Amino acid sequence: MNEVIFKKCKKIFIEKLYDYDFPWIDLSKNSLIDQIFIKIFRVKNIQSKKYLSVKEEKIIDTYIDIINYIIIMLIQTEAKKIQNISHKQVIILYNNKIISIKRYLNDCLCIKTSPSIKDLLNKIWYLKSNKSISIERLQHISFKMIYKIILLSKIMNK
Numbered sequence: 036m037n038e039v040i041f042k043k044c045k046k047i048f049i050e051k052l053y054d055y056d057f058p059w060i061d062l063s064k065n066s067l068i069d070q071i072f073i074k075i076f077r078v079k080n081i082q083s084k085k086y087l088s089v090k091e092e093k094i095i096d097t098y099i100d101i102i103n104y105i106i107i108m109l110i111q112t113e114a115k116k117i118q119n120i121s122h123k124q125v126i127i128l129y130n131n132k133i134i135s136i137k138r139y140l141n142d143c144l145c146i147k148t149s150p151s152i153k154d155l156l157n158k159i160w161y162l163k164s165n166k167s168i169s170i171e172r173l174q175h176i177s178f179k180m181i182y183k184i185i186l187l188s189k190i191m192n193k
Contacts, residue, residue: 037140037185041133043095044102048129051103052122059107060114064173065163067108072159074101078187079152098188105177106132112170139178140185150186 059067074097081094110128114120158180162168 037137040095040099040102040185040188041137044099044106045129045133047099048103048106049126052125057114057120057122057125060111060120062111064108064111067104067111068159068163071101071104071108072156072163074104075152075155075159079156082152095188098184101184102181105181106136109174109177135174136178136181140182143182150183152187155180155183 078094078097078101081097106129109132110125113128114125117124158176162173162176
């Protein structure tokens with residue numbers, strides 16, 4: 036299941052990268068966090084209503100968007116350091132984050148946790164309220180969020 040999600044994430048990321056380039060490179064961390072918050076809140080609303088108002092879009096699409104925004108937030112700092120960055124370089128950064136996330140997920144398989152939208156929202160508020168967060172801490176929290184999103188997506192697909 037994880038592999039399927041990551042393949043979909045990468046496919047959509049690359050499509051949007053070539054369609055829109057990478058305007059996110061100059062966004063603030065809080066702007067990206069706001070995008071993630073909006074998507075998480077959308078999932079919360081769908082869960083509470085028990086239906087989708089946009090029939091063509093599945094809830095898994097929203098989870099994929101959340102994962103991609105999180106990865107963008109993680110690669111943004113590195114991407115800013117590369118002068119005249121290319122699509123190929125952005126894809127390499129993206130692929131490197133996916134590899135790191137997969138390693139983290141493999142190490143997390145023994146962790147017993149109940150995924151919840153509330154927990155994701157709490158993590159977003161934490162990121163938003165902490166102006167100076169280390170890259171390591173940001174990555175740790177982000178990886179935990181992706182882990183919970185994957186667990187939630189598995190529950191939703193049952």
